[in-house]
Amino acid sequence: MSDPGMRRFAGRRAVVTGGASGIGAATAARLAAEGAAVLAVDVAPEGRVAGVEYLRGDVSKEETWERVAAWGPVDVVVSNAAAVQVAPAHETSLASWDRQLSVGLTATFLAARRLLPGMSGISGLPGGSMVVTSSVHALVGLPGHPAYAAAKGGLTALTRQLAVEYGPYARVNCVLPGPVMTPAWDRVDERGRADSVRATVLGRFGEPEEVAAVIAFLASAEASFMTGACVVVDGGWSVVKDSA
Numbered sequence: 001m002s003d004p005g006m007r008r009f010a011g012r013r014a015v016v017t018g019g020a021s022g023i024g025a026a027t028a029a030r031l032a033a034e035g036a037a038v039l040a041v042d043v044a045p046e047g048r049v050a051g052v053e054y055l056r057g058d059v060s061k062e063e064t065w066e067r068v069a070a071w072g073p074v075d076v077v078v079s080n081a082a083a084v085q086v087a088p089a090h091e092t093s094l095a096s097w098d099r100q101l102s103v104g105l106t107a108t109f110l111a112a113r114r115l116l117p118g119m120s121g122i123s124g125l126p127g128g129s130m131v132v133t134s135s136v137h138a139l140v141g142l143p144g145h146p147a148y149a150a151a152k153g154g155l156t157a158l159t160r161q162l163a164v165e166y167g168p169y170a171r172v173n174c175v176l177p178g179p180v181m182t183p184a185w186d187r188v189d190e191r192g193r194a195d196s197v198r199a200t201v202l203g204r205f206g207e208p209e210e211v212a213a214v215i216a217f218l219a220s221a222e223a224s225f226m227t228g229a230c231v232v233v234d235g236g237w238s239v240v241k242d243s244a
Helices: 022-033 062-070 094-119 146-166 183-187 190-198 208-219
Strands: 013-017 037-042 053-056 076-079 128-133 170-177 230-233
Touching: 013 022, 013 094, 022 037, 022 076, 022 208, 037 062, 053 062, 062 094, 076 094, 076 208, 094 128, 094 146, 094 170, 128 146, 128 208, 146 170, 146 230, 170 208, 208 230
Parallel strands: 013 037, 013 076, 037 053, 076 128, 128 170, 170 230
Antiparallel strands: none
């Protein structure tokens, strides 16, 4: 996989949602370092990635995507935003369910509807790439995440569907991160973190930059024959069990 010193995205324009922190911020920084003009979109008050433009907005709202479209033509879109509330189904309110699905799943639909037609050559633009951030929650059930898992599972199916709808001119792939040290882990105590590390083949948390490297690969011409693929980036978390 190429190093950040390469400029695979020189002259390209990219949008990254959830771009104020974690995997989104690392991805925005990686794409910018490789030459892209990057617009990070997030509900946070401000972005903190040097060399990246920032738009504050709720990606589950159409008005935000109208503002993104006004930024100009886009070659790469990374749909990374998510919302999570930890609770079993019977303690999850309908409002919480709706919010987690709207940010985690509907936002990707809105991004695709607004941006993929331009990538697919309808407007005469060159082909582009969309990368969606799903999760190992799409593969494995974990207590307290019914809405989050539903959103992440939906994203893998939506990835395949969008790849079919907009190929061959626009490629659509997704990544499924496992335990990656992002602000989401701030709510987890040391014992919970240690348990996750023990359940990972590589024996450690991943770093946001490691996922960003895979996203950048999928978005680049190096992955030119990949579309509809879902790539697990979890240090082996999803392939190991400690029972017979």
